Amino acid sequence: MKNIKTGIYVLVPLLISITTPSLANGLEEGQTQSERAAGTEFFFSDDSEGFQTRKLSAEFLPQYENADHYLGVRASAYQYKAEDWSRDGQKISFIGREIDSATANGWSLEAGVFEQGDHTLFTFDGSYRTPLAQKTVLEVFANRDWVETQSALDQGTNFTFVGAALDQGLGEHVTVIGVAGSQFFSDDNRRDHGRIKLIYQPSLDLGLTLQARYRTYRSSEEDVGGAYFNPQDYEESMLALGWRKRFAGWSAGLTAGFGREKINADPSQSTRLFELNLQSPIRGSQFLRMNAGYNRSASFYGPDYDYHYIKGEWIVRF
Template sequence: MKHGWLVVLALAQGSAIAQVCAERAPAGQVDAQAFVASDSEHFDTRRAGASYWLTPCQERNRVGIGGRLHWFEQDGWNRSGQQVLLLGQGKDTAAGSYWQGEAGVLSQHGKNLATFDATYHGTLGPATSWEAFANRDFVETAAALDQGIHVNFFGASLEHGLNAHLTGVALLGHQSFSDGNERLHGRLRLIYQPFLDSGFTVQARYRWFRSEGDEGRRAYFNPDRYHESMVMAGWRKRSADWTAVVLAGVGRQRVGEDDATPTRLLDVSLEKRMTDAQVLSLKAGYNQSASYGGPDYRYKQVQLQWQWRY
């Protein structure tokens, strides 16, 4: 793998932290993940990764190192990639804030990209919180991967509890593509809990984006305007060592000046605490929206993760 120096740097950093905190016996954590996705355009994605976390001196902050392997396939075309990562997490319980992030290098088809993915969550009061995010990655279509096109996505959201049963969320974001394209994103969500202890919610979501540029000259789905409105129902249930979350929705989308067409969404997650030190989680999702081939694009994904803390 190219960029082996990043692995050496990460190991050296972990070793230095371990020496500084040796007297306090910091705990460690090992994570392993697997991800599989496919769509109606025969584009398949697979990822496998592992990470090692070290808690330096205090539980509220920790650093780690990780790596991922990526595989992409579509109708005889295929690519693979390797990624090395530095990881970090932190929280301030008293202030109600936390952050998490990763930075690294992803290499695929002779093209190398410095990647990052970070989130910071803060509070503005007992019923109001905000979040800022930033990420950078390759655009995952066959044509975009061949050209090495990447995208930067920055944005922020605001969440406010209107009353005990109703919460509103607003997000504004901006995407900047390496091929010169720019996108502005907006999202709104209302979440209603009819019974506070039931784990059941009814949600309304609206999202849109506006692109600069012609869809025909892009290596990815890029209408000048996209709108989607959706009504969803969610349910969360915790029982002993199990936690289950289900979110299902139906809606309408409008691509450019085309007529409105239906959209659908289903997300399911299960988490099992196997022991005090081990957690196994499974997430699966299905989405029907729009893409190159028309309004009936379908996307399916499954993710499995195992955590072991010692």
């Protein structure tokens, strides 16, 4: 059964946003901007318990300036599989993004209707980031979606996750990020989350970061009928190394982390995290980004749960 913790990694882009270069690069001199674009998006994931997720989307963007400024719609087809069980889903969404290229401040939103089995859900995934002072930034976020396990999808179990992140720069080389949020499940379970992340850049020119991460959550209901992985108390501490490189307008990044997690009163055990990303500049009429990741942690059946994914998006102006 898929580990519900994978769904919590919606926070990861929020936590690393200060070190992520803008998706928007200017067009080459003399080129004319188009106001329309179309694209495709995909997401594939597998885990060591045999649960698979497949997603393929088509996008139409009638208002498109660049990859940080657009409005449009997205139609997505989902397929979930686990041994001899499978489930199809369909989602139609409004999507929008208005992000300042230099500061990463602004908003992004995906809101739509998601049908799977006999269940229908209004879903959304949005954030708003704004500066409070020269080196202080506040980000608020909200996410509502299905819990992606076989049992939870059959029951129509969903969650709503709301919270805020505060970024505080300490000099030129150190940033501290704190996150607090609550996750409300439709089965009356509630999780309260807390995270803190310390980022050190030894050189502003190398693209290298050293990171210390800590996260914890507490669930109000320990027994959810086996619908998803749900320890009452969870903690993870991790040390990670991040690297980002730009070349000819492209950017590539790598994050590798090793940590320890503690579940309820059980002895602690090791965790691992690896992430890769590649992103193109906007040259002429196309934009491309790719991400892949791997995580090892605990699940129902012990400490050796593996989860890996790949996703990408390709946008073409016309």
